[in-house]
Structures are given as structure tokens and as C-alpha cells.
Amino acid sequence: xxxSEILREIAPTLRDQLVVCNIGIPSQELHAIDDQPxxxxxxxxxxxxxxxxxxxxxxxxxxxxxxxxxxxxxxxLGTLPTIGNNAPSNYILMIIDNGSYGSTGDQPTYTSQRTDxxxxxxxxxxxxxxxxxxxxxxxxxxEALASGEATVMVVKCDSGNAKMPxxxxxxxxxxxxxxxxxxx
Amino acid sequence: MNIDKRIADDMAANGISFVTTVPCKQxxxxxxxxxxxxxxxxxxxNKEDEGMGLCAGAWMGGKRPAIIMQNTAIxxxxxxxxxxxxxxRMPLPMLISYRGELRxxxxxxxxxxxxxxxxxxxxxxxxxxxxxxxxxxxxxNILKYTFMCNKPVAILTDANFWGGYGDQ
Ligand SMILES: Cc1ncc(C[n+]2csc(CCOP(=O)(O)OP(=O)(O)O)c2C)c(N)n1
Ligand SMILES: [Mg+2]
Numbered sequence: 146x147x148x149s150e151i152l153r154e155i156a157p158t159l160r161d162q163l164v165v166c167n168i169g170i171p172s173q174e175l176h177a178i179d180d181q182p183x184x185x186x187x188x189x190x191x192x193x194x195x196x197x198x199x200x201x202x203x204x205x206x207x208x209x210x211x212x213x214x215x216x217x218x219x220x221x222l223g224t225l226p227t228i229g230n231n232a233p234s235n236y237i238l239m240i241i242d243n244g245s246y247g248s249t250g251d252q253p254t255y256t257s258q259r260t261d262x263x264x265x266x267x268x269x270x271x272x273x274x275x276x277x278x279x280x281x282x283x284x285x286x287x288e289a290l291a292s293g294e295a296t297v298m299v300v301k302c303d304s305g306n307a308k309m310p311x312x313x314x315x316x317x318x319x320x321x322x323x324x325x326x327x328x329x
Numbered sequence: 330m331n332i333d334k335r336i337a338d339d340m341a342a343n344g345i346s347f348v349t350t351v352p353c354k355q356x357x358x359x360x361x362x363x364x365x366x367x368x369x370x371x372x373x374x375n376k377e378d379e380g381m382g383l384c385a386g387a388w389m390g391g392k393r394p395a396i397i398m399q400n401t402a403i404x405x406x407x408x409x410x411x412x413x414x415x416x417x418r419m420p421l422p423m424l425i426s427y428r429g430e431l432r433x434x435x436x437x438x439x440x441x442x443x444x445x446x447x448x449x450x451x452x453x454x455x456x457x458x459x460x461x462x463x464x465x466x467x468x469x470n471i472l473k474y475t476f477m478c479n480k481p482v483a484i485l486t487d488a489n490f491w492g493g494y495g496d497q
Binding site: 185189190194195198199201202205224226231316319320323324327 | 389
């Protein structure tokens with residue numbers, strides 16, 4: 146499966162949750178599949194989805210699901226120790242590990258070679274780390290929501306992108322409706 | 330006056346309850362003060378752009394954030410300031426140790442000091458430079474201004490402000 150197929154499958158679960166979504170095609174795909182005010186789309190700033198989601202989870206009690214990518218985690222590796230030492234029980238980091246920088250043309254990342262994000266998350270202090278095959282994403286995400294524990298999911302899937310339109314919504318609108326969804 | 334406590338008190342009085350930090354020698358006292366306070370959640374970050382991500386999330390979640398960092402971090406946070414904090418219009422007070430200014434003992438620090446204000450000006454970031462300890466009286470107004478306009482705001486604090494390095 147590729148990222149967009151996974152997103153389509155878990156969209157019914159994501160719909161009711163606060164979601165912080167990775168820059169580029171991941172956000173375009175989620176926006177096209179099921180746009181919700183409770184989705185925060187990153188339009189820039191590669192690497193910070195996991196950090197934004199962590200700050201949000203620490204500031205309020207609702208569950209927060211971060212949809213991140215292997216390339217973005219690798220560019221902000223310092224995030225894993227911060228998550229490992231501070232993540233509250235309402236934090237779920239779902240890393241779509243397609244072994245590539247998908248948005249920029251599927252150039253391979255090091256996770257397609259020797260680098261193991263599951264092991265790195267564990268070594269960084271994350272307690273509940275689950276490596277998942279693409280087809281199992283839905284049930285494992287439901288389990289993570291029910292677990293009452295901070296969870297890092299590393300979702301192994303194929304590289305590839307669906308062709309979706311660019312998000313043209315104003316960033317302040319994205320942010321404002323997201324804040325209203327958080328407060329509601 | 331205990332300057333570290335004064336700064337933390339002003340932050341608390343302005344509703345700041347989420348603080349991330351990357352240390353600098355000059356900031357050690359204020360970081361220790363914040364770490365001990367019950368009214369502030371202190372989450373150390375490993376790099377300042379990561380810290381700004383934490384602050385963005387905390388603010389959207391209803392907490393007023395602040396970042397405490399060294400001016401050498403301006404270079405690594407420019408993209409984050411432009412494409413996250415400014416683009417989505419979020420408030421972010423940045424308490425910054427202004428290394429490489431008067432009474433600085435480490436020559437290398439001057440290399441980023443000479444770029445600090447130019448980079449902040451290029452980004453249209455409101456910038457305040459606290460040089461004398463009494464300049465801390467401005468902090469309360471600076472914090473109010475930051476949360477009024479929803480912008481990142483730089484508060485540069487040099488070695489003279491922190492009382493120098495003893496023999497300098
Ligand atoms: C600082 C910076 N460098 C490079 C880019 C270009 N870029 C945008 S998305 C992306 C790939 C992200 O890969 P990943 O997080 O694995 O997500 P995927 O698209 O594979 O799901 C890159 C390299 C950028 N936006 N910012
Ligand atoms: Mg990827």
C-alpha cells in the first residue's frame with residue numbers, strides 16, 4: 146500500500162480526532178480524502194509535525210494523532226528523545242515509513258537501507274513503539290487510541306504518491322478553525 | 330533584585346505556562362527558576378526549531394508559550410520563524426541571550442552577534458535589546474505586546490544585562 150491508500154482506510158478514525166499532518170503530499174492527500182477543521186495541515190517547516198503535536202498534547206487533554214514521515218523524523222531526530230521523556234498518554238505519533246522523501250519525488254531515505262526508526266524510537270526512551278505493516282494500520286491505530294498510553298507507530302509501506310491538488314486555504318484559516326475544533 | 334525570578338514572575342503574570350529551552354551559560358539561572366516553578370511546564374528541547382514547534386502546538390492547545398535560547402540559534406530557526414510562527418500568525422516571545430556583545434569573553438560568539446539584529450530585522454521581527462538590568466522593567470510590556478500582535482518577538486539580553494562574567 147502507498148500512503149494515500151492508508152489515509153483513505155483510516156480516514157473514518159481520523160475524522161473525530163485532532164490530527165497534525167506532515168508537510169507536502171501527505172497533507173494534500175488527507176485534505177483531498179477528508180478535509181476536517183480538526184486537521185492541522187503543515188504547509189512548510191519540514192520536520193516539525195511531531196513537535197507541534199507534542200506541544201498540543203501537553204497543553205490539552207484530547208487525543209492528538211500526528212501523521213509524520215520517515216524523512217521528516219530523520220531531519221528532526223531530536224524530537225524522539227523529547228517525545229520519549231515527555232509524551233503524555235494522549236499522544237500518538239504515526240510515522241508513515243515509506244523509505245523515501247515522497248513529496249519531492251520518492252528519493253530514498255536511510256530507512257530504506259540500514260536505519261531502523263522503531264529501534265531509534267525505543268532507544269530514545271519511547272515506551273510504546275509498534276511497528277506495523279500498512280494493511281494493519283487501522284486496527285493498530287484504534288488500539289493506540291484505546292491504550293491510554295503514548296504510542297509511536299512506525300507504518301511500513303510502499304513509496305508513492307496520489308495526485309492531489311495543492312492546498313490553497315490560508316494558513317491563518319487552517320490554524321483558526323483547528324483551534325476552534327480543539328476548544329469545542 | 331533577583332533577575333531570574335523577576336523574569337519568571339513577569340512571564341507568569343502574562344499567563345505564560347509552557348516554556349521550552351536550550352541552555353546558554355547566561356540563561357542558566359532563569360532556566361533553573363522556570364524548571365522549579367509549579368505554574369510553568371518546562372520541556373527542554375534538543376534544537377531551537379524543534380522548540381518552536383512545541384510552542385506552536387502548546388499555543389494552539391490554549392497555553393501561552395515562550396522559548397529561551399541563545400542568539401546563535403537564529404540561523405537554525407529562520408525557516409521555522411517564517412513558515413510556521415509568522416505564516417500561521419502565532420505569538421512567540423523569545424528570551425535570547427545575546428552572546429558576542431559587550432563584556433563577552435569568547436571571541437567566536439561575536440561572529441553570530443554581528444548578524445543577529447540584521448537577521449531579525451530582515452524577518453521583520455520586533456526586537457528589544459536589554460543592556461542594563463533595569464531594562465527588565467520593559468519585559469512586562471514586551472510580553473503584552475507579543476500576545477497582542479501574535480508575532481514572534483525577540484528579547485536580546487547581553488552579558489552586561491546579566492552582570493558580565495566577573496572579571497570582564
Ligand atoms: C528544510 C526543507 N528541506 C527540504 C524540503 C523539501 N521537502 C518537502 S517534503 C519532503 C519530504 C518529506 O519526506 P517524508 O517526511 O518521509 O514524507 P513523505 O512525503 O515521504 O510521506 C522534502 C524533502 C523542505 N520542505 N524543507
Ligand atoms: Mg517518507
